[in-house]
Amino acid sequence: MTNLSPRARLATALLRTAATLSRVSGRGDGSVIGGRVGLKVEPRLLALLAENRQVALISGTNGKTTTTRFTAAALGALGPVATNSFGANMPTGHTTALAKAPEASNAVLEVDEHYLAQLLLESKPRVVALLNLSRDQLDRAMEVGMLAEKWRTALTAHPDVHVIANADDPMVTWAAQAVPRVTWVAGGQRWQEDSWACPECGKRLDRYGEYWRCTNCGLTRPSPQWSVDGDQVVDPTGQRATLSLQLPGQVNRNNAATALAIAAEFGVPLTEAVPQLSKVRSIAGRYAVVRRDGRRARLLLAKNPAGWLEAFDMLDPGVPVTLCLNAREVDGYDTSWIYDVDYSPVLGRQVLVTGDRRFDLAVRLQVNGIDFTVVDNFAAALRAAPEGNVEVIANYTAFQDIRSEFDRVN
Numbered sequence: 001m002t003n004l005s006p007r008a009r010l011a012t013a014l015l016r017t018a019a020t021l022s023r024v025s026g027r028g029d030g031s032v033i034g035g036r037v038g039l040k041v042e043p044r045l046l047a048l049l050a051e052n053r054q055v056a057l058i059s060g061t062n063g064k065t066t067t068t069r070f071t072a073a074a075l076g077a078l079g080p081v082a083t084n085s086f087g088a089n090m091p092t093g094h095t096t097a098l099a100k101a102p103e104a105s106n107a108v109l110e111v112d113e114h115y116l117a118q119l120l121l122e123s124k125p126r127v128v129a130l131l132n133l134s135r136d137q138l139d140r141a142m143e144v145g146m147l148a149e150k151w152r153t154a155l156t157a158h159p160d161v162h163v164i165a166n167a168d169d170p171m172v173t174w175a176a177q178a179v180p181r182v183t184w185v186a187g188g189q190r191w192q193e194d195s196w197a198c199p200e201c202g203k204r205l206d207r208y209g210e211y212w213r214c215t216n217c218g219l220t221r222p223s224p225q226w227s228v229d230g231d232q233v234v235d236p237t238g239q240r241a242t243l244s245l246q247l248p249g250q251v252n253r254n255n256a257a258t259a260l261a262i263a264a265e266f267g268v269p270l271t272e273a274v275p276q277l278s279k280v281r282s283i284a285g286r287y288a289v290v291r292r293d294g295r296r297a298r299l300l301l302a303k304n305p306a307g308w309l310e311a312f313d314m315l316d317p318g319v320p321v322t323l324c325l326n327a328r329e330v331d332g333y334d335t336s337w338i339y340d341v342d343y344s345p346v347l348g349r350q351v352l353v354t355g356d357r358r359f360d361l362a363v364r365l366q367v368n369g370i371d372f373t374v375v376d377n378f379a380a381a382l383r384a385a386p387e388g389n390v391e392v393i394a395n396y397t398a399f400q401d402i403r404s405e406f407d408r409v410n
Contacts, residue, residue: 011042035092049098060131070259117154137332151175191306294387312345324394
């Protein structure tokens with residue numbers, strides 16, 4: 001920061017001012033508007049702020065925010081970390097994150113899948129972590145195979161970057177093989193409906209549990225150097241460490257393994273990194289618990305078929321569940337993807353349905369043979385549930401609506 005040009009210093013000062021005004025006026029945390037102002041004044045501000053820092057980029061359809069928070073926590077053992085771990089994952093948010101942490105020599109940035117090529121160019125990262133690829137907002141976003149090809153092309157232009165990639169996802173594997181240095185993590189792939197065809201030759205992949213291969217061109221699941229065994233993570237040397245996470249589900253243990261692999265590349269020993277992860281309790285309200293009128297509701301965010309499948313895996317047995325579905329701009333207006341989801345994991349529970357598109361979801365549940373009750377809003381859903389624990393699965397804006405109702409729980 002001390003070597004910034006006068007123009008860049010002015011842009012940074014205006015960025016911080018805009019971000020502060022946004023926060024105090026209650027319009028948001030200021031990450032987007034701050035970065036927008038800063039980049040307007042100095043278009044190269046992101047690249048300038050990233051200079052002389054060790055940067056890790058984390059991208060994928062699902063799990064970016066959680067893995068970023070885990071990684072930032074692990075790297076905290078080395079000192080201050082610049083990060084956008086609350087989800088502002090486009091260049092405006094990256095610029096703000098770097099500007100807000102001028103003394104941090106390390107940075108961990110969550111990156112929207114479509115902006116990875118730009119961030120590779122501007123931030124010159126030390127490490128890029130690739131989590132997964134699956135369908136998401138197909139009414140306005142790129143098809144999965146096209147996105148994998150975009151990643152592969154972008155990585156080809158940066159052969160010196162160290163990639164940490166999910167060996168269980170064929171699309172990620174194919175993209176990551178564009179560079180010579182890859183650390184493979186058994187990152188899981190519960191949702192497989194977007195990767196039955198080989199991304200190299202287009203032939204059908206053979207699958208055997210987590211293993212996969214193409215018998216036509218030979219593309220095969222790499223042997224992972226990092227894996228999860230029960231509640232333990234195993235590193236490339238065979239060393240084991242027990243994960244004591246505050247966040248639920250196998251998917252978060254896999255996210256933790258990726259974060260630890262990144263931390264190891266930055267020089268943080270496993271024994272020092274693992275305890276840091278247990279400090280992560282909730283990410284922008286995800287997994288938070290809210291209480292009202294004797295009900296204890298846990299909030300789970302699920303934005304696409306893969307996300308809903310992982311959320312079902314986190315449900316406590318027998319607990320009533322509220323499903324919330326909206327279709328606003330940031331959700332994507334097309335809700336046809338709900339027919340890709342198997343809702344049978346909620347069979348036998350009390351199921352309450354709400355949100356702007358609650359009747360769409362009701363029809364889908366009826367097709368799946370699920371008994372349910374449609375209610376007008378989340379408050380009515382809570383009243384309809386018995387006292388005690390309630391699980392809540394909501395897509396993006398429905399989730400934000402609930403957070404707003406409870407004063408944006410952390």
